[in-house]
Amino acid sequence: AQSVAQPEDQVNVAEGNPLTVKCTYSVSGNPYLFWYVQYPNRGLQFLLKYITGDNLVKGSYGFEAEFNKSQTSFHLKKPSALVSDSALYFCAVRRYSGGGADGLTFGKGTHLIIQP
Amino acid sequence: ETGVTQTPRHLVMGMTNKKSLKCEQHLGHNAMYWYKQSAKKPLELMFVYNFKEQTENNSVPSRFSPECPNSSHLFLHLHTLQPEDSALYLCASSQDHGGTYGYTFGSGTRLTVV
Numbered sequence A: 001a002q003s004v005a006q007p008e009d010q011v012n013v014a015e016g017n018p019l020t021v022k023c024t025y026s027v028s029g030n031p032y033l034f035w036y037v038q039y040p041n042r043g044l045q046f047l048l049k050y051i052t053g054d055n056l057v058k059g060s061y062g063f064e065a066e067f068n069k070s071q072t073s074f075h076l077k078k079p080s081a082l083v084s085d086s087a088l089y090f091c092a093v094r095r096y097s098g099g100g101a102d103g104l105t106f107g108k109g110t111h112l113i114i115q116p
Numbered sequence B: 001e002t003g004v005t006q007t008p009r010h011l012v013m014g015m016t017n018k019k020s021l022k023c024e025q026h027l028g029h030n031a032m033y034w035y036k037q038s039a040k041k042p043l044e045l046m047f048v049y050n051f052k053e054q055t056e057n058n059s060v061p062s063r064f065s066p067e068c069p070n071s072s073h074l075f076l077h078l079h080t081l082q083p084e085d086s087a088l089y090l091c092a093s094s095q096d097h098g099g100t101y102g103y104t105f106g107s108g109t110r111l112t113v114v
Helices: none
Strands: A003-005 A010-014 A019-021 A024-026 A033-038 A044-050 A056-058 A064-068 A073-078 A087-094 A104-106 A110-115 B004-007 B010-013 B018-025 B031-037 B044-050 B053-057 B064-070 B073-079 B087-094 B103-105 B109-113
Touching: A003 A087, A003 A104, A010 A019, A019 A110, A024 A073, A033 A064, A033 A073, A044 A056, A044 A064, A044 B103, A073 A087, B004 B087, B010 B018, B018 B031, B018 B087, B031 B073, B044 B064, B044 B073, B053 B064
Parallel strands: A010 A110, B010 B109
Antiparallel strands: A003 A024, A019 A073, A033 A044, A033 A087, A056 A064, A064 A073, A087 A104, A087 A110, B004 B018, B018 B073, B031 B044, B031 B087, B044 B053, B064 B073, B087 B103, B087 B109
16 A cells, blocks of 8 residues: 655744755555645645656746655745744655546645744 | 545435535546545555446445546545544545546545534
């Protein structure tokens, strides 16, 4: 079975500093990896995904993520944090259901707080 | 708007009521999903539909009954719910069954069972 771990419940970063939100995964076969962001009382917004190709994936709002196969990690990064980046971030991996549509398995989420 | 619309946005219902959640997508996607998001728990996949056929029921209690009349619409019928069913219910869709092109989520329905 697939699983995703986000080891930090909360990450605090000063505005303008680089940020990293950690994610590790466990999956059989090649992983399809995703990052989503959720603002209060809203649904999930897609940030970026890794399917194949370059290990460094660039996404929305200046975010990027680095796929590391040997460490089974897919950490989310941004060079300079904004207060508006404060939200709940989810890492997810494609499920393999053996037929039909697969859906996603999510980590528990990490609250990112950017301090002015 | 993401292209996936969920109604209502908020719903309060008693344990003996019957209500339905609606999801509609105008993206031409073939697969649709229901997720449950409870406080302090990871998102849980509830149901999966591919070309309007249910392909997965992730051990969901029978008080939740999904319906997918076509590839653009997905319903979640609710009856005799429990207070622990209070959560944010999210609908999602994908162009293909494997999510190669990603998954698009709606804004969710905040359900409170009293």
